[in-house]
Amino acid sequence: MADSLMSRDGTREHDLIALLGQLPVACMLVRGADDTVVAVNPTFEVLFGWPASRFIGHHSAELPLWVSPEQRDGFLRLLFTSGRIQQHEARFQCHDGQTKPCLIYVEQVRIGDQSYRLAMAHDISERSSAHQELRQSEAKFAALFIDSPEPYVLFDKVSAQITEINHRFTEVFGYQPEDVIGKTAAEFGFWRYPNKRPAIINKLLRDRCLRNEPIDLITKDGRTLNCEVSSNFILIGNERCTLSCFKDVTEQRSIEARVKHQAYHDALTDLPNRLLLHDRLQQHLALGERHGLSCALLFFDLDHFKRVNDSLGHTCGDAVLQEVSRRLQARVRKADTVARLGGDEFVILITGLSGKPEQSAETARINAAELLEAVSAPMSIEGHGLQLSCSIGIALSSEHGNTPEDLLKHADTALYGVKASGRNSIAFFEPQMQVVVSQRLQLEAELRQALLEGEFRLHYQPQVDARTQRITGAEALLRWQHSETGLTGPGTFMHVLEESGMILEAGHWVLHEACSFVARLLDRELIAADQFSLSINISPRQFRQANFVAQVGAAIAQHQIPVQCLKLEITESIMIHNISDTVEKMNELRDMGIRFAIDDFGTGYSSLSYLKRLPVDLLKIDQSFINDCTRDSNDAEIVRAIIVMARSLNMELIAEGVETAEQLAFLQQQECHTYQGFYFSRAVREEAFCALLGSPVNWAG
Ligand SMILES: Nc1nc2c(ncn2[C@@H]2O[C@H](COP(=O)(O)O[C@H]3[C@@H](O)[C@H](n4cnc5c(=O)[nH]c(N)nc54)O[C@@H]3COP(=O)(O)O)[C@@H](O)[C@H]2O)c(=O)[nH]1
Numbered sequence: 001m002a003d004s005l006m007s008r009d010g011t012r013e014h015d016l017i018a019l020l021g022q023l024p025v026a027c028m029l030v031r032g033a034d035d036t037v038v039a040v041n042p043t044f045e046v047l048f049g050w051p052a053s054r055f056i057g058h059h060s061a062e063l064p065l066w067v068s069p070e071q072r073d074g075f076l077r078l079l080f081t082s083g084r085i086q087q088h089e090a091r092f093q094c095h096d097g098q099t100k101p102c103l104i105y106v107e108q109v110r111i112g113d114q115s116y117r118l119a120m121a122h123d124i125s126e127r128s129s130a131h132q133e134l135r136q137s138e139a140k141f142a143a144l145f146i147d148s149p150e151p152y153v154l155f156d157k158v159s160a161q162i163t164e165i166n167h168r169f170t171e172v173f174g175y176q177p178e179d180v181i182g183k184t185a186a187e188f189g190f191w192r193y194p195n196k197r198p199a200i201i202n203k204l205l206r207d208r209c210l211r212n213e214p215i216d217l218i219t220k221d222g223r224t225l226n227c228e229v230s231s232n233f234i235l236i237g238n239e240r241c242t243l244s245c246f247k248d249v250t251e252q253r254s255i256e257a258r259v260k261h262q263a264y265h266d267a268l269t270d271l272p273n274r275l276l277l278h279d280r281l282q283q284h285l286a287l288g289e290r291h292g293l294s295c296a297l298l299f300f301d302l303d304h305f306k307r308v309n310d311s312l313g314h315t316c317g318d319a320v321l322q323e324v325s326r327r328l329q330a331r332v333r334k335a336d337t338v339a340r341l342g343g344d345e346f347v348i349l350i351t352g353l354s355g356k357p358e359q360s361a362e363t364a365r366i367n368a369a370e371l372l373e374a375v376s377a378p379m380s381i382e383g384h385g386l387q388l389s390c391s392i393g394i395a396l397s398s399e400h401g402n403t404p405e406d407l408l409k410h411a412d413t414a415l416y417g418v419k420a421s422g423r424n425s426i427a428f429f430e431p432q433m434q435v436v437v438s439q440r441l442q443l444e445a446e447l448r449q450a451l452l453e454g455e456f457r458l459h460y461q462p463q464v465d466a467r468t469q470r471i472t473g474a475e476a477l478l479r480w481q482h483s484e485t486g487l488t489g490p491g492t493f494m495h496v497l498e499e500s501g502m503i504l505e506a507g508h509w510v511l512h513e514a515c516s517f518v519a520r521l522l523d524r525e526l527i528a529a530d531q532f533s534l535s536i537n538i539s540p541r542q543f544r545q546a547n548f549v550a551q552v553g554a555a556i557a558q559h560q561i562p563v564q565c566l567k568l569e570i571t572e573s574i575m576i577h578n579i580s581d582t583v584e585k586m587n588e589l590r591d592m593g594i595r596f597a598i599d600d601f602g603t604g605y606s607s608l609s610y611l612k613r614l615p616v617d618l619l620k621i622d623q624s625f626i627n628d629c630t631r632d633s634n635d636a637e638i639v640r641a642i643i644v645m646a647r648s649l650n651m652e653l654i655a656e657g658v659e660t661a662e663q664l665a666f667l668q669q670q671e672c673h674t675y676q677g678f679y680f681s682r683a684v685r686e687e688a689f690c691a692l693l694g695s696p697v698n699w700a701g
Pocket of ligand 1: 478491510599657678683
């Protein structure tokens with residue numbers, strides 16, 4: 001420091017230099033007479049990094065500070081023309097090679113008769129970079145604002161008038177700058193619900209911002225868009241502004257609404273589903289508790305709806321469910337809920353019941369009776385005239401439970417009670433009904449176990465040619481060898497197998513067991529392949545499996561039996577369901593050599609046009625006609641008609657359920673000679689059947 005402030009011109013100059021040495025500002029003293037530097041202070045040395053020796057004694061034009069000769073000349077010209085410099089911004093060369101932005105002041109100073117120039121430099125690096133950042137951020141903001149993919153609007157914070165909009169705003173809302181600039185949103189009718197404005201503005205003022213606030217806005221062509229507005233206060237230059245982004249979420253909202261609707265509604269009928277029903281039930285139970293009201297839950301189910309699906313197909317079944325849903329809705333009050341739980345199960349929630357429990361029960365009963373009547377009125381679905389009945393189970397919140405779960409369970413149990421006692425009726429929940437439900441559930445569980453543990457058996461009922469007394473075939477009939485209750489016939493469990501879907505597994509087992517039985521008979525030479533066929537009952541559900549044909553083919557191949565030894569018994573309902581698919585499947589099986597019998601003929605649709613289209617070989621006259629054919633002339637006529645029809649269609653015939661010699665005689669008079677029934681034999685175990693095959697009567701001829 002002592003060196004840098006060394007005086008050459010006496011004490012007064014020396015005093016000034018000493019003073020500069022104390023200053024925190026970078027200073028340089030230049031003698032006017034010879035334009036040479038007489039001193040630089042330590043702050044100067046630190047600021048620029050040069051040693052004082054690179055300045056002292058040097059002419060101002062030779063200083064290492066100059067960035068370029070042009071800069072130097074310009075600066076000195078400015079200095080010499082005005083004699084002083086005020087707030088001049090310039091960059092100067094530092095010793096480390098960088099340049100430093102400074103604010104320069106140069107003043108004339110007189111000491112005695114000598115004149116000096118005192119130059120002071122303020123480092124403005126920070127300010128300059130802040131400026132630069134500001135300029136950059138302004139540029140960035142402008143770019144973001146203008147090119148943003150979201151619609152942006154800049155409002156004057158005080159007047160709320162629009163000062164700028166971006167391109168996207170015009171694209172989304174249709175307004176051009178001239179439509180909106182200088183106007184408030186209210187002035188050009190932007191708000192769909194202007195009464196919501198104060199609340200939103202208050203929120204903005206309170207929180208100093210808005211984040212995705214829902215708002216509905218109107219486009220220039222009058223459409224309403226669901227939007228979300230986000231706003232912030234910003235300062236642009238000296239202007240206080242509100243920057244708002246209006247995001248169009250109309251599509252997103254409609255997707256959300258659709259998804260939400262789907263989550264709470266049934267796709268086929270658009271009725272509330274189980275979830276929504278549960279919600280509403282919960283709400284009404286809570287409300288009811290507060291206001292002393294009760295509600296009734298009606299569990300509704302169509303009787304034998306499965307038959308509609310099986311016989312007329314699922315499309316027709318769906319149309320029936322839609323019609324039922326319309327009828328139910330038309331009969332209830334707006335405040336009540338009709339929900340579909342799935343399949344043919346509907347639940348009707350009747351709310352706001354007041355008075356004593358008996359009065360609530362009576363209101364629920366009247367409502368249920370009206371629904372029963374509405375649904376059982378005839379309907380025409382896809383050209384089919386149908387008349388369905390239904391069953392309703394009722395649970396009351398005042399008596400049978402105060403949670404959604406309990407009410408649903410008890411109404412369901414009550415419905416079960418109706419089903420068990422003959423259907424087409426109404427029943428209120430009673431505790432003992434629970435027993436029936438438990439029994440059914442237990443039966444289902446036991447059947448599953450039976451499948452796993454191989455408790456099913458096949459019994460065989462002979463089919464006989466009355467002319468020769470020879471067994472020409474048999475029907476395989478399913479039995480359950482229950483570990484505790486013994487042998488059980490399908491009448492007690494077949495409906496449960498069907499309804500639960502276990503029939504598919506059971507049917508598969510029957511197919512293989514029957515084929516293996518035929519293989520054993522052939523092995524033991526008890527039958528001749530061309531003189532015996534075994535009939536297997538095929539349920540509609542089993543037949544409709546996509547791989548049914550392959551399953552039959554695989555069973556025949558696995559057990560290596562001649563294909564003509566197998567006959568499939570199907571019911572009329574299979575024929576009517578999806579006729580083209582049925583014909584295709586039957587033809588495929590026919591091509592493999594499989595023959596078909598129509599079971600229970602006469603009890604179903606018995607449509608000749610269906611029969612003509614299907615590759616059916618044999619008609620089985622239902623035992624209900626055989627039963628009374630010798631006593632009831634109508635039944636006798638029906639049997640005659642079926643026999644004539646079979647002949648005209650070139651089909652074989654078999655009568656089932658023949659119990660007496662009279663019945664057989666009647667059939668033989670009508671030229672129907674093949675039969676099965678207790679008259680000859682019940683369905684028997686394999687060994688007993690083999691014994692029958694080997695008995696003399698069988699081969700009597
Ligand atoms: N999908 C499948 N269905 C099957 C299978 N096994 C049987 N079943 C169906 O169950 C129903 C009842 O069968 P079942 O209790 O075995 O009754 C059969 C005979 O025992 C009975 N029958 C035979 N002769 C007489 C008689 O002289 N009198 C009289 N009262 N009953 C008699 O009839 C039943 C045979 O009926 P059908 O099938 O219509 O020929 C029954 O509907 C079976 O279809 C199976 O494996 N799969």
